[in-house]
Amino acid sequence: MSTTTTETPAEAVREALVVKAPEPTPVSTGRARRAGRLLLTVVTKSAAIAALLLLWESAPRLGLVDRTFLPPFSEVAEAWWGLAEDGQLADNTQASLVRSFSGFGIAVAVAVPLGLLIGWYRPVADLLGPLLEVFRNTAALALLPVFVLLLGIGETSKISIVVYACTWPILLNTISAVRNVDPTLLKLARSMDLSAPRLFQKVILPASVPVMFTGIRLAGAVSILVLVAAEMIGAKAGLGYLINASQYNFAIPQMYAGIITISAIGVAFNQLLVSVERRLSSWRVPTGA
Amino acid sequence: MTIVFENVRKEFTVKDRSGKRQSSRFTALDGIDLEIADGEFVVLVGPSGCGKSTLLDLLGGLTQPTSGRILLDGTPVTGPGLDRGIVFQQYALLPWRTAQGNVEFGLEATGVPRRQRAARAREFLDLVGLTGFEDRHPHELSGGMRQRVAIARSLAYDPQVLLMDEPFAALDAQTRESLQDELLSVWQRTGKTVVFITHGIDEAVYLGQRVAVMTSRPGRIKRIVPVSLGSRTATDDLRSSPEFARHRHEIWSLLHDEVARAQQLEKEAAAV
Numbered sequence A: 001m002s003t004t005t006t007e008t009p010a011e012a013v014r015e016a017l018v019v020k021a022p023e024p025t026p027v028s029t030g031r032a033r034r035a036g037r038l039l040l041t042v043v044t045k046s047a048a049i050a051a052l053l054l055l056w057e058s059a060p061r062l063g064l065v066d067r068t069f070l071p072p073f074s075e076v077a078e079a080w081w082g083l084a085e086d087g088q089l090a091d092n093t094q095a096s097l098v099r100s101f102s103g104f105g106i107a108v109a110v111a112v113p114l115g116l117l118i119g120w121y122r123p124v125a126d127l128l129g130p131l132l133e134v135f136r137n138t139a140a141l142a143l144l145p146v147f148v149l150l151l152g153i154g155e156t157s158k159i160s161i162v163v164y165a166c167t168w169p170i171l172l173n174t175i176s177a178v179r180n181v182d183p184t185l186l187k188l189a190r191s192m193d194l195s196a197p198r199l200f201q202k203v204i205l206p207a208s209v210p211v212m213f214t215g216i217r218l219a220g221a222v223s224i225l226v227l228v229a230a231e232m233i234g235a236k237a238g239l240g241y242l243i244n245a246s247q248y249n250f251a252i253p254q255m256y257a258g259i260i261t262i263s264a265i266g267v268a269f270n271q272l273l274v275s276v277e278r279r280l281s282s283w284r285v286p287t288g289a
Numbered sequence B: 001m002t003i004v005f006e007n008v009r010k011e012f013t014v015k016d017r018s019g020k021r022q023s024s025r026f027t028a029l030d031g032i033d034l035e036i037a038d039g040e041f042v043v044l045v046g047p048s049g050c051g052k053s054t055l056l057d058l059l060g061g062l063t064q065p066t067s068g069r070i071l072l073d074g075t076p077v078t079g080p081g082l083d084r085g086i087v088f089q090q091y092a093l094l095p096w097r098t099a100q101g102n103v104e105f106g107l108e109a110t111g112v113p114r115r116q117r118a119a120r121a122r123e124f125l126d127l128v129g130l131t132g133f134e135d136r137h138p139h140e141l142s143g144g145m146r147q148r149v150a151i152a153r154s155l156a157y158d159p160q161v162l163l164m165d166e167p168f169a170a171l172d173a174q175t176r177e178s179l180q181d182e183l184l185s186v187w188q189r190t191g192k193t194v195v196f197i198t199h200g201i202d203e204a205v206y207l208g209q210r211v212a213v214m215t216s217r218p219g220r221i222k223r224i225v226p227v228s229l230g231s232r233t234a235t236d237d238l239r240s241s242p243e244f245a246r247h248r249h250e251i252w253s254l255l256h257d258e259v260a261r262a263q264q265l266e267k268e269a270a271a272v
Helices: A009-020 A027-061 A073-085 A088-120 A122-136 A140-151 A155-179 A183-191 A196-233 A239-248 A252-280 B052-060 B099-110 B114-127 B143-156 B173-190 B201-207 B242-271
Strands: B003-015 B023-036 B041-045 B067-072 B084-087 B161-165 B193-198 B210-214 B221-226
Touching: A027 A073, A073 A088, A073 A252, A088 A122, A088 A155, A088 A196, A088 A239, A088 A252, A122 A155, A140 A155, A140 A196, A155 A196, A183 A196, A183 B084, A196 A239, A196 A252, A196 B099, A239 A252, B003 B052, B023 B052, B023 B221, B041 B052, B041 B201, B052 B084, B052 B161, B052 B193, B084 B143, B099 B114, B099 B143, B114 B143, B143 B173, B173 B201, B193 B201, B201 B242, B210 B242, B221 B242
Parallel strands: B041 B193, B041 B210, B084 B161, B161 B193
Antiparallel strands: B003 B023, B003 B067, B210 B221
């Protein structure tokens, strides 16, 4: 066991593995049983999705729904492949991801420091609290026309709406994370006469990471949700545009292909954030899950 | 480091329970005079809510006395400092750091060069018997081990005074006894001045060279009992010796009235 450094990412991962590792089983039957268990997990986790796809494939074919409006899954998959081959899918996906990620990134960069500030300084919180409450409860999409009026229909307004929508979950979770830092840790830091920057760096920030990340993950989902809606209203590229344009041109399989792509991106982004979150908060006492 | 309390008084402003704006003054400590010699092990006992922890906060520089002074080697306490190390009942370990990292936390505050920190942390973890647990996170350690880490952390940055606020109260009886023995041996080896707070009479007699018994509300020092148990190195059960029983009874009698009075006060406060 290496004792030269502490808290390297590698160690954090190892910690996570140690905590999550299944209990050891006898060597002789262990491997077979583990393989069986893995298979069972895979089957359990994919059963519902497989059933959905089966229903999607069979319902139009059996005439249960109009196949013009809901083509069988195989046709959608074919259309998806077509879009992927002629580069349309890549272009639109890229346009969407650039907007999503820049908006999300800006929101993280703004909301985390702001949240730390508001969470720590009570007067700031008292001053800004009511304002935050108003904005938080105003649906981001309701403000889309305002953004378009002020910033035009270009990239600025789209990225801005993503920034706006992503800011609230991050900000509010960061504020509550800072507020809920264990008071004995603060007392400890005070007894050691830590300076304010040190206190933030060594105590408040690491203690806040888990709750903060819940907000960041929510924001990740929001960034894609809001963007697609924004792209449906006024855009010349992007997955939202692809879906909307396909509908207008009655290219229904292409429309579904766009929708599937968005789901896949959403799931992948969330998984990415979950794994980062795990890595950063592996020290948390495992609670049930 | 010698510690002197000179007529220390601490008042708090409390809001009225009925929710009115009216606030009243509440005296937590009054007329505290206490001298602690360099390298001495002093225990403070008292009923709950007698201001023991307030006294320790004052000594730690976390709050200021309303009147009176606290002198450390002749200099008044003005704020927190690394010449005093606090050990908390709830351990106060940073859960995202390993045992090693937690001990290094104190060293970072004192500006020990990075290279020396790891070696120093291991040395102090070894002192409290935690060799082999350096890479564990707090949630992977038992309560007793966590408190050992906290003690190692406080010792590592080498404060002259160790302030301990009921550090063993949350532990089971066996763990508590073994930690008491280890604390005594660490104290003997390092020669720190220790101020230890507890509500356990046995713990007070076992650990303290002198035991200061406090009154309930306002907290005053009722009596200071010097404890002499003969040689501690004797291997037989010190807690069953006649001297131990005598001291125990003396402190018990002093506390008994105070506990009854504290309960009466609490009932009155609840009835209002």
